Amino acid sequence: MSESLIEVRDNAGIVRLTINRPKALNALNSEVIAELERLLVDLEGRDDLRAVLITGAGEKAFVAGADITEMRGKSPQQARDFAGQALRTIKRLETLPVPVVALVNGFCLGGGCELALACDWAVASDNAIFGQPEVQLGVIPGFGGTQRLPRRVGPAMALDLVTTGRKIDAAEALRIGLVNRVMTQDELEAYADELAGQLGGNGPQAVRSAKQAVHDGLDQDLDSALALENSLFALCFACEEQTEGMGAFVEKRKPNFR
Ligand code: HXC
Secondary structure, three states: OOOOOEEEEEEOOEEEEEEOOHHHOOOEOHHHHHHHHHHHHHHHOOOOOOEEEEEEOOOOEEEOOEOHHHHOOOOHHHHHHHHHHHHHHHHHHHOOOOOEEEEEOOEEEOHHHHHHHOOOEEEEEOOOEEEOHHHHHOOOOOOOHHHHHHHHHOHHHHHHHHHHOOOEEHHHHHHOOOOOEEEOHHHHHHHHHHHHHHHHOOOHHHHHHHHHHHHHHHOOOHHHHHHHHHHHHHHHOOOHHHHHHHHHHHOOOOOOOO
């Protein structure tokens, strides 16, 4: 049986997706993107989903970009379709209702960096290398990098990276806010357990509402976004989680969220 292009591990609703093309440094070809989209459609419907982690197989790369060998012969229309398929898939990842975290375990270039940017946050191993080197190939980022990178690190740093194509190490990625934390490969391996421990004690619906408030609010002016928060906050008081969470505090016990 052939190995799957994306490995899936599920530990009590914390789902870990591993892009599995290590010989090509996990480069994203159309097959990988289609497989990722299929998996995300399944995950979208799962009420027990708590978080999604995405990483790359092997110790060398998260994802070294879109597959250059596949892209090189494409016509403009084929290139648009290829990027369109990836944009749609990456958007699905971004809009999952639970936290989505990139575990960046090595090269994170081009389409790989764009995949990480669609995650709610990223943690990196200390050997990770980031960049948007597309201009060195005569193209520009096509999986959302020109839009999500400036939103994450500011337009000046994004323009520095997308026009020079220079690569940066994990320390610089941390300094500019591209990643939240840097750790060793071993610590990165254990991060799923750490996250399970942290999220496990929280109200699952509250975690989803917190993500929704941040994401939807960012697309609105501040007054509308604050009104959105107010509505989502009020909605918490219609859920059992609030009764349990606040009740547990008053009764000096741990909450037991279902
Ligand atoms: C296809 C790739 C690849 C890629 C690596 N490989 N990156 N294949 N697409 N993006 C393949 C290599 O061809 C090689 O295959 C194998 O993986 C190992 O890579 P090496 O180059 O031998 O490794 P190393 O010398 O350690 O260099 C690592 C590297 C380099 C610095 C990451 O591979 C590299 O520069 N890769 C391309 C990075 C890049 O430009 N990414 C952006 C792509 S454009 P063989 O068969 O020779 O062993 C992009 C656009 C997105 O992402 C939007 C499009 C719409």
